[in-house]
Amino acid sequence: MAVRQLSVFIENKKGRLSEVLKGISESDVNLRALSIGDSADYGVVRMIVSDLEKARQLLGEDILSKVTSVVAVKMDDREGALYKILKTLEEADIDLMYTYAFTSSKKFGAYVVLRVDDVEATEKLLSEKGFELATDEELSN
Amino acid sequence: MERYYRPEIETAPREEILKIQNEKIVKQVRHVYDNVEYYRKLMDEKGVKPEDIKGVEDIHKLPFLKKDDLRECYPYGLLAVDLKDCVRIQSTSGTTGKRVVAFYTQHDIDLWEECCARAIVAAGGTNEDVVQVCYGYGLFTGGAGLHGGAHKVGALTLPMSSGNTERQIQFMMDLNSTILCCTPSYAAFIAESLKERGYKPEDNKLKAGIFGAEPWTEEMRKSIEEGLGIKAYDIYGLTETSGPGVAFECSEQKGMHINEDHFYAEIIDPDTGEVLPEGEKGELVFTALDKEAFPLLRYRTRDICILTRGKCSCGRTHVKMCKPMGRSDDMLIIRGVNVFPSQIETVLLNEGYTPNYMIYVDRKNNTDTLDIDVELSPDKFSDNIAEMQEMEKKLAAAMRTMLGIGPKIHLVAPKTIQRSEGKAVRVIDNRKLHD
Numbered sequence: 150m151a152v153r154q155l156s157v158f159i160e161n162k163k164g165r166l167s168e169v170l171k172g173i174s175e176s177d178v179n180l181r182a183l184s185i186g187d188s189a190d191y192g193v194v195r196m197i198v199s200d201l202e203k204a205r206q207l208l209g210e211d212i213l214s215k216v217t218s219v220v221a222v223k224m225d226d227r228e229g230a231l232y233k234i235l236k237t238l239e240e241a242d243i244d245l246m247y248t249y250a251f252t253s254s255k256k257f258g259a260y261v262v263l264r265v266d267d268v269e270a271t272e273k274l275l276s277e278k279g280f281e282l283a284t285d286e287e288l289s290n
Numbered sequence: 291m292e293r294y295y296r297p298e299i300e301t302a303p304r305e306e307i308l309k310i311q312n313e314k315i316v317k318q319v320r321h322v323y324d325n326v327e328y329y330r331k332l333m334d335e336k337g338v339k340p341e342d343i344k345g346v347e348d349i350h351k352l353p354f355l356k357k358d359d360l361r362e363c364y365p366y367g368l369l370a371v372d373l374k375d376c377v378r379i380q381s382t383s384g385t386t387g388k389r390v391v392a393f394y395t396q397h398d399i400d401l402w403e404e405c406c407a408r409a410i411v412a413a414g415g416t417n418e419d420v421v422q423v424c425y426g427y428g429l430f431t432g433g434a435g436l437h438g439g440a441h442k443v444g445a446l447t448l449p450m451s452s453g454n455t456e457r458q459i460q461f462m463m464d465l466n467s468t469i470l471c472c473t474p475s476y477a478a479f480i481a482e483s484l485k486e487r488g489y490k491p492e493d494n495k496l497k498a499g500i501f502g503a504e505p506w507t508e509e510m511r512k513s514i515e516e517g518l519g520i521k522a523y524d525i526y527g528l529t530e531t532s533g534p535g536v537a538f539e540c541s542e543q544k545g546m547h548i549n550e551d552h553f554y555a556e557i558i559d560p561d562t563g564e565v566l567p568e569g570e571k572g573e574l575v576f577t578a579l580d581k582e583a584f585p586l587l588r589y590r591t592r593d594i595c596i597l598t599r600g601k602c603s604c605g606r607t608h609v610k611m612c613k614p615m616g617r618s619d620d621m622l623i624i625r626g627v628n629v630f631p632s633q634i635e636t637v638l639l640n641e642g643y644t645p646n647y648m649i650y651v652d653r654k655n656n657t658d659t660l661d662i663d664v665e666l667s668p669d670k671f672s673d674n675i676a677e678m679q680e681m682e683k684k685l686a687a688a689m690r691t692m693l694g695i696g697p698k699i700h701l702v703a704p705k706t707i708q709r710s711e712g713k714a715v716r717v718i719d720n721r722k723l724h725d
Contacts, residue, residue, distance in 0.1 A: 187675070
């Protein structure tokens, strides 16, 4: 079920982000979502792309990357939608490491990405509570 | 007028100093040969007998001692007297595992403290002075040495130890300290702190400072002298030879007089071990002429230096050494603590990192900084920043335990630290400590 996220390590130096994104941007790989977590010295670029294998190839071996499973939940386009999701996690005592949202104009509107320890359990919980989850396949085209 | 603690020794004619040295070395070599098995073996291997050493001109025949020998002999291997005759242990700073421990009889303590007393008097100290010692007290030789020296001079001694700048300043101002003893970087820090509190240089009663235990430049001397309104004197020494006071600066402030009646100095080629003529640059080697408990013969300091014997305006006749101009090994002195790059490498490997790193040393606001770039390996990379920050903290803590000082860790991408084909450059020291 889960969505695979591509995480890339970059140093906080001028031009580093565009360097990383250059290869991907010049290809037919589509960048669905991007979020950056950073500290003083470095950042982690988290991406959801249309073709993960190809994106990794384009990054090359010299760029440190990692694939992580995350949960992507479809959000209704109405107020309090994100809060509802967060509340559900909180009640189930699921620890959220980080989160970000993105919209996909073509098909179904907005998503929120959740990075949690136990992806399977989180997906199970959210499904049971009636949330709609995205899959890799859906986001790949 | 120049004052001396022991004028008859400090201004003795060359021949007289040589006579003292010759007499002492003959006895000392016999003492070491008879009592230190480790050194006896080194001498035997080299085919040198105590009777071959008839004076200091024969010292070059003796084998060297290196830091590695000291580690190997830890703790009692180089002890030359019964433990019951020892009254003190001091130890080197900063290295874990096998530290160097030095033993002292009461005679050795007196000798060492007298050397420090000579330094204090050379800086203008008398029994009317208030000497504020803010070198660390404890195993470190800085505090104990200057403290003992100040007592010998009869000065009022303030045993402050290092740190707690607020209290240092309070005592300095309330009790009218006239001589300050600490590391040059701490002196600069005190000067800055005084300024921040609105004090002008003329507000304090200080007239001189005796600063050592780390490299410093002429620029730094100037800024300390202006900041505190004092004359700043350099002092040199190492735990292996006793502590500070092996050499000290006089009113000329150009090079440090070595206390030659106790320590014989040589300059050698660090690669061949060959003794170099006066005035040439090389590694400084010391022989303790009359220490009893821990008498090192031909100890290689690894400090690169020049010795000069020209006439000094202060009237002292003892040979002068310049400020150390570098090291013949890769040891760094950071905030007075000895740091070897190999220790940093050990920690990285222990913590599961690759041995690809770069050490940056700098001095900012008169305090040494240590930054280490560490390459992140794929298995250490996490998309969760908090997890990586935790890792950095853990690594910094392990470094602090090993080195005695805490570095700032910077994780960098793999393969970004330059690989070298020959000898790897692991250290960039931006302090410009040597003129």
